[in-house]
Amino acid sequence: MSTTSDRHALVIGASQGLGLVLADELARRGWQVIATTRRDGGELQARADAWNGRLEIEPLEMTDPAQPAALRERLTGRSLDLLFVNAAIDRGDLPIDRVSTDMFTEVMVTNALSPLHTLEALRTLVAPGGTVAVMSSDQGSISRNTEGGYELYKASKAALNQLMRSYTTRHADDGHTKLLIDPGHNRTRLGGFDAPLAPQESIPAVVDVLEAQAGAPGLRFLDRHGETVPW
Template identity: 65%
Template sequence: MTEIRKTALVIGASRTLGLGLAAEYLRRGWDVIGTVRGGRRTGLHDLADASAGRLTVETLEMTDPQQIAALGERLAPRSLDLLFVNAAITRGDLPIGEVPTGMFTEVMVTNALGPMRVVEVLGPLVAPAGTIGVMSSDQGSITLNTDGGQDLYRASKSALNQLMRCYAARHATGTRTLLLMDPGWVRTELGGPDADLSVEESIPGVAETIEQHRGKPGLHFVDHQGQVVPW
């Protein structure tokens, strides 16, 4: 009997954490669909070329609702075992009173509204026993914020967490696993060169934590080591 491979859709997979997650699921024997913003070749394209057809690259600008809807229509015949949304930007460490309105809007749309639009539109493609995950951060934890700083980024991740909680409440009788994932402090453009972890150190733990929570309905806020992150 031919084994049916599982399918993961990784939103925002052109580089660093998203690209690492796509590669990790290929290593685990899954089929992977990864999205990139249009207009240029990325590491995901190189990974697809070496994947023997197991990785498909789709184009998506996550801040554009029409593009999200179009992707949903293209993928409608598919059944996903995992939808994972990876997106985050920061625009510097400014006190909130100094943040321009345009910057505030850009970060909130990219880090909170865009990911939730993806979850709302593409979530129904996930199998009833599947998983919907969103890349969050411990900087979105109100409990852990004892030092301040990064006001806008923290606020955007807290907003994302709250919106996922709203989504979970509206789907309280659902059977899908819902995850807010803290990957740890990772050496990316966002995390900076002094961060504790490389992508290669973070991502296998992210994937393993996702696997450990498979079949556990409801919303979980956890890190790459499987530990619960306080709200």
């Protein structure tokens, strides 16, 4: 692992919302951060300019299978202490009988399949003792699914969690800490602007968890307080 003053992170999906605040918080703590976005400019570029080299930007459309591999080639020779995949979409609060096949496919590809494709493409950049993390949600907890609503989104996060379990089984001996993170219900475009948490409140707590868990073996599903979320 790198020293405290020389830690390197790659944040996938940082153009807005939780990913943007995560990249900014890591840079504030002294990490050297690479952040990906699907489009140029915007707030991420403004943050990169403000950090004067500590935060750099790479283009990535995660749902295009060729792009994570291309990013891997561009980053050849770089070593990461943290690879964090943050990506999710929601197509509204519909019961499953009103979800079209196209909508189901879009959400599952974005929220479950593409994050794991991205991890597989980029995992060899992570140093021994480094961390591979994915932004999940307690909405993906089957045991906590006791209230109605958002059936497709919940299913996609449960699928993400299951695929991360399989990933951990296949790569049990790689020496990486593996985390699924529930950041809580935040005021973002995805979470809605009446949500109880601001990303500027929750994300520093998430980074505390990431830093505290560094070097821990196996896979854990944790909330922003470091508490275990039931599967």
